[in-house]
Amino acid sequence: MENFELIILLLDATLRTSTPLILAALAGMFSERSGTINLALEGMMLGGAFSAAAVAFYVGSPWVGLLAAIATTIGLSLLHGFACITHKGNQVVSGMAINILMSGLTALVGIALFAQGGKTPALDKASRFQPITFPGAESFRDVPVLGPIYSELLSGHNILVYIAFLAVPAAWWVMYRTRFGLRLRAVGENPGAVDTAGIGVVAMRYRAVICSGVLVGMSGAYLSTAQGASFLQDMTAGKGYIALAAMVFGKWRPFPALAACLLFGFLDAAATRLQGVVLPGIGEVPVQLVQALPYILTVILLAGFIGRAIPPKALGRAYVKER
Amino acid sequence: MSKAVELPRWIDVGVLPLLNLLLALVVSALLVLAIGENPVEVVEILLFGAFGYEEAWGYTLYYTTNFIFTGLAFAVAFHCGLFNIGAEGQAYVGGLGVTLAALYLDFLPFPIMLVVSMLAAMIFGAAWAYIPAYLQARRGSHVVITTIMFNFIASSLMVYLLVNVLRPQGSMTPESEQIAEHLRLPFIHDIAGALGIEMASSPLNLSFVYAIVISVMIWLFIWHTRWGYAIRTVGANAVAATYAGLEPGRFIIIAMMISGALSSFMALNEVMGVQHRLLIDFTAGYGFVGIAVALMGRNHPFGIFLAALLFGMLYQGGAELSFEIPTISNDMVVVIQGLVILFTGAMEHMFRPRATKIYTAWRLRRDAQEAV
Numbered sequence: 001m002e003n004f005e006l007i008i009l010l011l012d013a014t015l016r017t018s019t020p021l022i023l024a025a026l027a028g029m030f031s032e033r034s035g036t037i038n039l040a041l042e043g044m045m046l047g048g049a050f051s052a053a054a055v056a057f058y059v060g061s062p063w064v065g066l067l068a069a070i071a072t073t074i075g076l077s078l079l080h081g082f083a084c085i086t087h088k089g090n091q092v093v094s095g096m097a098i099n100i101l102m103s104g105l106t107a108l109v110g111i112a113l114f115a116q117g118g119k120t121p122a123l124d125k126a127s128r129f130q131p132i133t134f135p136g137a138e139s140f141r142d143v144p145v146l147g148p149i150y151s152e153l154l155s156g157h158n159i160l161v162y163i164a165f166l167a168v169p170a171a172w173w174v175m176y177r178t179r180f181g182l183r184l185r186a187v188g189e190n191p192g193a194v195d196t197a198g199i200g201v202v203a204m205r206y207r208a209v210i211c212s213g214v215l216v217g218m219s220g221a222y223l224s225t226a227q228g229a230s231f232l233q234d235m236t237a238g239k240g241y242i243a244l245a246a247m248v249f250g251k252w253r254p255f256p257a258l259a260a261c262l263l264f265g266f267l268d269a270a271a272t273r274l275q276g277v278v279l280p281g282i283g284e285v286p287v288q289l290v291q292a293l294p295y296i297l298t299v300i301l302l303a304g305f306i307g308r309a310i311p312p313k314a315l316g317r318a319y320v321k322e323r
Numbered sequence: 324m325s326k327a328v329e330l331p332r333w334i335d336v337g338v339l340p341l342l343n344l345l346l347a348l349v350v351s352a353l354l355v356l357a358i359g360e361n362p363v364e365v366v367e368i369l370l371f372g373a374f375g376y377e378e379a380w381g382y383t384l385y386y387t388t389n390f391i392f393t394g395l396a397f398a399v400a401f402h403c404g405l406f407n408i409g410a411e412g413q414a415y416v417g418g419l420g421v422t423l424a425a426l427y428l429d430f431l432p433f434p435i436m437l438v439v440s441m442l443a444a445m446i447f448g449a450a451w452a453y454i455p456a457y458l459q460a461r462r463g464s465h466v467v468i469t470t471i472m473f474n475f476i477a478s479s480l481m482v483y484l485l486v487n488v489l490r491p492q493g494s495m496t497p498e499s500e501q502i503a504e505h506l507r508l509p510f511i512h513d514i515a516g517a518l519g520i521e522m523a524s525s526p527l528n529l530s531f532v533y534a535i536v537i538s539v540m541i542w543l544f545i546w547h548t549r550w551g552y553a554i555r556t557v558g559a560n561a562v563a564a565t566y567a568g569l570e571p572g573r574f575i576i577i578a579m580m581i582s583g584a585l586s587s588f589m590a591l592n593e594v595m596g597v598q599h600r601l602l603i604d605f606t607a608g609y610g611f612v613g614i615a616v617a618l619m620g621r622n623h624p625f626g627i628f629l630a631a632l633l634f635g636m637l638y639q640g641g642a643e644l645s646f647e648i649p650t651i652s653n654d655m656v657v658v659i660q661g662l663v664i665l666f667t668g669a670m671e672h673m674f675r676p677r678a679t680k681i682y683t684a685w686r687l688r689r690d691a692q693e694a695v
Contacts, residue, residue: 094669101661302464
């Protein structure tokens, strides 16, 4: 029974650690399926987290903070689009530029505004997303097996966690069941054909990076106003890159990407709990190995040893209209 | 419609990059204004902090050394059409090579150690770059993603090694033992002192001289050797290279390994020259600065030297800045770095159509006048 509770707690933590990954991985997917590499997830997440925390602090509402985060990340997406789509600049370089820029800018503006060494002031309860308790969660708690699953695992998360999990089927629907999604995928595979059909490649790609911005903004806001209670310098700590890895690991598709995010989130949740634990027969678990596993797995996948991850055909190439 | 004239070289490699750099600096100045400080004052402090006194020069050139190595590393891979984002991890693992050599071969005399430590750095750095290179060349996985992943893997690996293996017994801090005094790279001020020239002490050491020598060697390699030519051919057009009888995969691996080796030389400066032991995260983002340096320097060793000097100045001056103006932290330098990559790298083509138009119009008018 104790083990069962432990597993529930671990899964509960997994949901919380994988939420920002899911949102960011979907964000990356929208951008990359349309043909624009998005290495900037890390920087955009950071920018979103900062805006959310700063605005929520001034206004006192996490929702306004969320909107600010989304506005910031849409702005950054447009910047990325301006460089890569309009000016046909290098997409990798633009992504790295945004990451480095945001790492500096959030700290710089944070210090200028709040003078707390790059942090934003701690948010009170009203300015953060609070856990939502499902109806009857308290009274079901003592029901064996189902009780803890309902009241511990499923209930008691904040709204962004539920949004993230709902965003996956929504993204799937948009991507595979709507005209917009069909065009978006087509523009990433064969922009020439899309152009011939009379659909603007540039406009389509801009729309895709805007979708990307909305999603990654939510993941940033989650870090600073839902999971945490303030913005901390470089608080994303590589989560943007893990999300990128999860997207690749999920072969640029929503549900496999969700599975990858859950796996990577689980490893993250497990790593913190495995600190110093000695397993029988293995000895002390090297926590660093658990932390590195998402990256190692992704490399192995990319090498073609676990199935084959095939990126969108036109990924990374700006579209040059023939004259 | 008038036919566009090709831009002359001085505009292409001179005016346009400077224009882009200027734009990055103008945006930085606007940011300083937005924070409520005076940009002119900031520039004054930056320049004074970087060059205003003798010691500052030493620090500026010490940072420059790192940036020359990481800039060259990015450039060599770039000539082969590859984005090596992994300089950070390669330098980190290269540092392991240097440290192991210095700790376990400490019986060697200094002149031999100079060569051995360099080889150790090269082997470790190149080996760390080899795996992504092999995967790109033979298994078709993209080197950008794999080198990013390898940065994180290197970071985890090194933390593990520092905490569990290299940390001396009884020590709480996760860092290696000090390397023996006779194996350290001499400081420039010590060398100068031995020659009877008095110099202020700074972390500037012999590796700066390496950096200059290696810059020249890389220039020779890229533009005056067969391999250099092959690497540039593969980078320009891999299909054409195949028809020319070159095997792209082979040169992808060679370019990446050279790139990894160059990144790892940064460890010579940091580990052998300054810190004298292996520290956690001693690479401190210098690998990423290399991207900005190479892009600004147009992947040419001379350009890289100038760009590295600029960033060396920004790093040293930036440290001064945060003392003088508390509202501006040295994160300003990171911002400038990001803007430079954005404007000189990602948006490098922004002014090109307009510049071509203006230049074409000017040429046409001149030709018309000459005809009269």
